[in-house]
Amino acid sequence: MFNFDFYNPTQILFGQGQIAAIAGLIPPQARVLMTYGGGSIKQNGVYDEVKAALAGHTVLEFAGIEPNPSYETLMQAVAVVKSERIDFLLAVGGGSVVDGTKFIAAATLHEGEAWDILAKGGKIVEAALPFGTVLTLPATGSEMNGSAVITRKATQEKRSFMSRKVYPKFSVLDPSKTFTLPLRQVGNGVVDAFAHVMEQYLTYPVNASVQDRFAEGILLTLIEEGPKALSHPDDYDVRANVMWSATLALNGLIGVGVPQDWSTHAIGHELTALYELDHAQTLAIILPSMLRVRKQAKRAKLLQYAARVWGLDGGDEEGRIEAAIARTEFFFRHMGVKTRLADYGLNHASVDAVVSALEAHGMTALGEQREVTPAVSRKVLELSL
Amino acid sequence: MFNFDFYNPTQILFGQGQIAAIAGLIPPQARVLMTYGGGSIKQNGVYDEVKAALAGHTVLEFAGIEPNPSYETLMQAVAVVKSERIDFLLAVGGGSVVDGTKFIAAATLHEGEAWDILAKGGKIVEAALPFGTVLTLPATGSEMNGSAVITRKATQEKRSFMSRKVYPKFSVLDPSKTFTLPLRQVGNGVVDAFAHVMEQYLTYPVNASVQDRFAEGILLTLIEEGPKALSHPDDYDVRANVMWSATLALNGLIGVGVPQDWSTHAIGHELTALYELDHAQTLAIILPSMLRVRKQAKRAKLLQYAARVWGLDGGDEEGRIEAAIARTEFFFRHMGVKTRLADYGLNHASVDAVVSALEAHGMTALGEQREVTPAVSRKVLELSL
Numbered sequence: 001m002f003n004f005d006f007y008n009p010t011q012i013l014f015g016q017g018q019i020a021a022i023a024g025l026i027p028p029q030a031r032v033l034m035t036y037g038g039g040s041i042k043q044n045g046v047y048d049e050v051k052a053a054l055a056g057h058t059v060l061e062f063a064g065i066e067p068n069p070s071y072e073t074l075m076q077a078v079a080v081v082k083s084e085r086i087d088f089l090l091a092v093g094g095g096s097v098v099d100g101t102k103f104i105a106a107a108t109l110h111e112g113e114a115w116d117i118l119a120k121g122g123k124i125v126e127a128a129l130p131f132g133t134v135l136t137l138p139a140t141g142s143e144m145n146g147s148a149v150i151t152r153k154a155t156q157e158k159r160s161f162m163s164r165k166v167y168p169k170f171s172v173l174d175p176s177k178t179f180t181l182p183l184r185q186v187g188n189g190v191v192d193a194f195a196h197v198m199e200q201y202l203t204y205p206v207n208a209s210v211q212d213r214f215a216e217g218i219l220l221t222l223i224e225e226g227p228k229a230l231s232h233p234d235d236y237d238v239r240a241n242v243m244w245s246a247t248l249a250l251n252g253l254i255g256v257g258v259p260q261d262w263s264t265h266a267i268g269h270e271l272t273a274l275y276e277l278d279h280a281q282t283l284a285i286i287l288p289s290m291l292r293v294r295k296q297a298k299r300a301k302l303l304q305y306a307a308r309v310w311g312l313d314g315g316d317e318e319g320r321i322e323a324a325i326a327r328t329e330f331f332f333r334h335m336g337v338k339t340r341l342a343d344y345g346l347n348h349a350s351v352d353a354v355v356s357a358l359e360a361h362g363m364t365a366l367g368e369q370r371e372v373t374p375a376v377s378r379k380v381l382e383l384s385l
Numbered sequence: 386m387f388n389f390d391f392y393n394p395t396q397i398l399f400g401q402g403q404i405a406a407i408a409g410l411i412p413p414q415a416r417v418l419m420t421y422g423g424g425s426i427k428q429n430g431v432y433d434e435v436k437a438a439l440a441g442h443t444v445l446e447f448a449g450i451e452p453n454p455s456y457e458t459l460m461q462a463v464a465v466v467k468s469e470r471i472d473f474l475l476a477v478g479g480g481s482v483v484d485g486t487k488f489i490a491a492a493t494l495h496e497g498e499a500w501d502i503l504a505k506g507g508k509i510v511e512a513a514l515p516f517g518t519v520l521t522l523p524a525t526g527s528e529m530n531g532s533a534v535i536t537r538k539a540t541q542e543k544r545s546f547m548s549r550k551v552y553p554k555f556s557v558l559d560p561s562k563t564f565t566l567p568l569r570q571v572g573n574g575v576v577d578a579f580a581h582v583m584e585q586y587l588t589y590p591v592n593a594s595v596q597d598r599f600a601e602g603i604l605l606t607l608i609e610e611g612p613k614a615l616s617h618p619d620d621y622d623v624r625a626n627v628m629w630s631a632t633l634a635l636n637g638l639i640g641v642g643v644p645q646d647w648s649t650h651a652i653g654h655e656l657t658a659l660y661e662l663d664h665a666q667t668l669a670i671i672l673p674s675m676l677r678v679r680k681q682a683k684r685a686k687l688l689q690y691a692a693r694v695w696g697l698d699g700g701d702e703e704g705r706i707e708a709a710i711a712r713t714e715f716f717f718r719h720m721g722v723k724t725r726l727a728d729y730g731l732n733h734a735s736v737d738a739v740v741s742a743l744e745a746h747g748m749t750a751l752g753e754q755r756e757v758t759p760a761v762s763r764k765v766l767e768l769s770l
Contacts, residue, residue: 016388
């Protein structure tokens, strides 16, 4: 096991009716800016519940944070925060709203060019406004970590940043608020969480037994519960298991003391920036091919994954590995997320474009061994056609 | 799944050499009181490393916190903290030193009778001195939670308290510092962590899939790694897995949203208070009998435990359940912890004494269903003779 430094101070209020508790978690005198997206929270009742909970507070609103939240939109929010002397942010929505709100929180208190926060991956963040979240879409895990991904529309760049200053103070997770999600978002969320686990688990063994068991536990839960979330949309326990799994997939815990990959995400981000594919769609396309191309480097963990997650422990090793990857692919499609570039109308030309973008952004030595060069990325993309 | 509120802000610095990092985590102007036990930290090098790391700080010392830390000793420490105007505590040792330090931290700032903190289970704790820990013995999980157990020698009472004010600011876990632990403490630690998981896992199902998988993951790790810690004392990864498992067994995570038992601990505490058995010894005695006596109430989870933890999924259900309990018992003995009251020289008279003590302390409706009455406790104890 590698040395590690784990810290995660986000308070999680989980369950039906928990939105009412937020009033006690935001200072009574705070000027609150509620940030949200396209308005689905007005249809599912979350908007009204939040407003009711904050009846005693001063609450302003900033709507319109888009999927793959844009730097351009967020800088408008920063201007509102400054002019309205906001001192607490409340993100209400999915991962994009939470990610965007983290950037607003950091950019507001950053002196100098706000883009530098993203250009330098968050290292220069010295302070951030406090904020909480009310999560409506289980997927990214952003509700319990210090990371965010932001897109600059002008240049088609998708960049992430990470800082201990942008952990949410609290996050409210009410599974019943996810009953009415569109199936596409449910499927995307499960695939996203699954891929998050795989980036931290499917590398090479370092004798980190508990981390492996926890990772496998989340994967098994997503495999068992994900399809039920599609077929029984208002089963509370199913939604609760999916929601908590997605949070635990990326709250730092399963990634401590182990090597991490993240090359699938890096390639996927370019696909989203260039072609506006959903984040989860890019992961469903890239991950299976990445596992096939890097089969030798990931061999020991692929066999462990085959045995413990898919129950494949007989027969020859090559066959087990291929079967485990094929089941992964099938699971993604079963969740309604297609796994080939061609499924999204993309062809060879996109391979060149994505490889060029990776090179332009310095993404030339990805993965747990830094061996995913542009040539390897090309191979992965070609296998995904 | 039940609703829950999870919060755990303790920073964990894990791995070889991490003691050096504590200087950066304690305010430079702080007057630090280093608390420890009987001096084993002077033999294993931890004392010297801590002193070296804090060379630039003002550090006073309070030694002599005993196993099952006593109210009487800790109140002496509180007097030192007050007279020396201490503003940061550093617990260096095992769970007893950490528990004791939590009480010192809370009692120092408590106005009124300090015993009330324990009498009221921590509810009245409004503030506590900040403190960190350097853990030398993986077992109790106290390094990453807000709980402590304290014994009042004068009255033979063992009481616990819990408060969000007494989470350690940080805990340093260096597995290499556990190489030289006496085997008895290694075995005790593994049994203690195992029992912590069982109290949160082996109840009745509430469809909390991830919590179950995580609990099973810790149990499997302890079963695989625990015996290796005895046979290969200086295998770093084995020690790391045991240490991290013990922390995760009681940092709150596996217990969120699920029913919890803790009746084994309640009975065990009386055994320790009356006969000075090691905490883990009492758990090894009580837990198997508790599972047998409450077999019907715990039936579904016992079958799940048998299948997922011990691989027992064939044959009749009664047989599987008994086999799983027998293996649990064997595992405790394999870790060097005996599982019968008679092994410790106790007989029928102790049954009466423990039941009377439970009644005197109001422990008359224990367990996840509150159905462990004194009569049930008696049955459990008799089965443990």
